[in-house]
Amino acid sequence: MSTAASFPNIKSPDCSVELVSKYQQLLKQNHFIYLETKDSNFDWIKFAKLVTDKELMPQYGKEIFHVRYEPELLNFSDARGQKPVLPHTEASDYPSPPEYLALWCQKPSDCSGGQTTLAYVEGFLDTLTAEMKQQLMETQHYFGATRGVHASRTKGATHPILSFSDDKPILRLSYNYIKHGDYSPDPDNLQPFNPGSFLSEIADRFLEYYETNHLAIRMEQYSLLLWDNQCMAHARNTYSDPTRALDRIFLG
Numbered sequence: 001m002s003t004a005a006s007f008p009n010i011k012s013p014d015c016s017v018e019l020v021s022k023y024q025q026l027l028k029q030n031h032f033i034y035l036e037t038k039d040s041n042f043d044w045i046k047f048a049k050l051v052t053d054k055e056l057m058p059q060y061g062k063e064i065f066h067v068r069y070e071p072e073l074l075n076f077s078d079a080r081g082q083k084p085v086l087p088h089t090e091a092s093d094y095p096s097p098p099e100y101l102a103l104w105c106q107k108p109s110d111c112s113g114g115q116t117t118l119a120y121v122e123g124f125l126d127t128l129t130a131e132m133k134q135q136l137m138e139t140q141h142y143f144g145a146t147r148g149v150h151a152s153r154t155k156g157a158t159h160p161i162l163s164f165s166d167d168k169p170i171l172r173l174s175y176n177y178i179k180h181g182d183y184s185p186d187p188d189n190l191q192p193f194n195p196g197s198f199l200s201e202i203a204d205r206f207l208e209y210y211e212t213n214h215l216a217i218r219m220e221q222y223s224l225l226l227w228d229n230q231c232m233a234h235a236r237n238t239y240s241d242p243t244r245a246l247d248r249i250f251l252g
């Protein structure tokens with residue numbers, strides 16, 4: 001399902017107070033925004049900072065992360081690989097994960113794949129029992145890559161998988177990490193890992209919910225996709241076009 005038609009689509013937008021205010025309302029209402037600009041010079045980083053009222057956060061040592069095909073990651077469930085990226089919230093191994101993520105599309109994939117997918121986590125939480133949610137809120141969980149291509153990418157972080165800010169859910173969860181102990185495993189060569197029956201069931205329910213309740217967005221060239229990383233999970237479909245090129249920022 002494409003959401004592009006549901007939102008204002010304007011050419012060469014500026015960062016006017018009116019435009020920023022409109023997208024702030026859309027972000028609050030939908031937890032994500034999608035904007036097609038058709039303008040290679042659109043200052044998407046300034047716009048993202050204004051809409052979120054947040055600053056850039058470094059992501060693995062960089063302010064702008066280039067989401068590009070990397071041949072050595074071909075076989076992995078990774079942003080820079082071609083295999084499907086399974087649902088997660090970003091940077092659960094950060095002590096304070098980014099509040100927002102934004103993607104800017106320099107070059108869409110020429111194949112039919114490579115769509116970014118999103119799902120609001122409240123529907124997933126509704127599939128859990130009150131006891132399960134309580135356990136997720138009360139248990140401190142360690143997030144830190146100790147295996148695979150991202151081993152030791154951060155020092156790791158310990159926090160509950162679920163918390164709330166007022167009524168807003170804050171989820172820190174990666175299907176791959178919880179299920180396989182690896183943020184970006186090779187799905188065709190999974191290594192033995194035992195997350196325990198409770199977390200295994202949580203991961204399975206998360207994936208099952210996500211597979212039937214996500215939005216899939218094929219970003220057009222010079223479009224911006226920005227979402228709330230606390231209450232929206234994301235993933236990416238498989239694709240086969242090595243020229244696909246996105247830029248990513250963290251805000252918080």
Ligand SMILES: [Fe+2]
Pocket residue numbers: 079088089090234
């Ligand atoms: Fe991600």
